[in-house]
Amino acid sequence: MAAWNLYRHRNSDGSSKDWAVxxxxxxxxxxxxGKTADSLPGVSNRYGVKQFDIERQKQAKGYVLVGEVDIDVNGNVVFPGKTSATPTQLPEPDANPMSVPAPPVEALYWTVDCHAKQTIRVELGIEVRRLIGVIQSVSDQQSKPEQDWDGWQQFIDATLNAETFELSGQIKSVHGVLPWLFLLALKAKSFKGVEIDIATETARDLSVDLKAEQDVLVFFGTDLDSIRDTAEVLGLLKPRLNLAATMSDTDDCWF
Known part of the structure; x- marks a missing residue:
């Protein structure tokens, strides 16, 4: 049997479910x-996804690491030193963990799971290329990031033939803010059958509301006003009302 990392999610009704990788x-x-029990029946194999990244995403959704376990081909969960595991034997995550300072943000972690219908996959590919084109046009007016983000090519390759795909990766501060804005803009489109998750180093799931993500803007060394024009073009912010232009247009209407 091979070693697995076992995670648990507590539901509001007191029940729980487990996930292992x-x-x-x-x-x-x-x-x-599967539900917390001595076996986990559901199984799937995935390519193009890193274990570290998908574990971060699960943590962002409320899953807590239980520990390392063995799981046989039938899905039976076995803890080290034990012959079997039952729901009562499985160790509980600490209900009152010691408070420790949050580690500094070093990267954002993202995953994309696309199992949409083909028509949606075609639309997704078109939108990916449109957004990348928009970002290329605005990036020409900005300073070049310290390091290129490999996600651009990953998305182009993955959506080339409108196939299902799974991707994961990181965005570091040296990549600049544009990769994050790209993912947020794509996530905001809410393509049915396409799940896009983005989390911080501390496993906090990020929303598409830029005003609520000030700490991430700081991580990239920028602020809302500095990226407003780009965010408006990408549809992440509504354009500001230009009062001067509006008043000028109104003045032209006077007789």
Missing amino acids: RSNSDGSITTRR
Whole structure:
């Protein structure tokens, strides 16, 4: 049996569900899921997704690491030193964990899971290229980031033939703010069957509301006013009303 990282999510009704993940030698990852029990029946293999990134996303959704376990081919969960595991034997996450300072943000973590219908996948590919084109036009007017983001090519390749795909990666401060804005703009489109998750180093899930993400703007060394024009073009902010222009237009209407 291979080692897995086991996570648990507590539901509001008191029940819980478990999720486990491991990396394979061929570069894929295998995940298992199910209600908290001595076995996890649901299983799937995924390519193009890094274990570290998907664990971050699960943590952002409220899953808590239980520990490292073994899981056999039938999905039976076995903790080290034990022959089997039952719901009562599974260790509980600490209900009152010690408060520790949040680590400094070093990167954003993102995953994309596209299993939409083909028509939606075609629309997604068109939108990806449109957004990248818009960003290229505005980036020509800005200073070049310290390091190129490899996500641009990943998205172009993944959407080229309108196939289903899964992607994951990081955005560091050296990549600049544009990759994050691109993902937010794509997420804001809410394509059915396309899940886009973005989380901070502390596993906080990010929204598409830029005004609520001031700490992320600081992480990129910028602020809302500095990126407003770009955000408006991408549809993340409503254009500001130009009062001077409005009053000028009104003056032209006087007789």
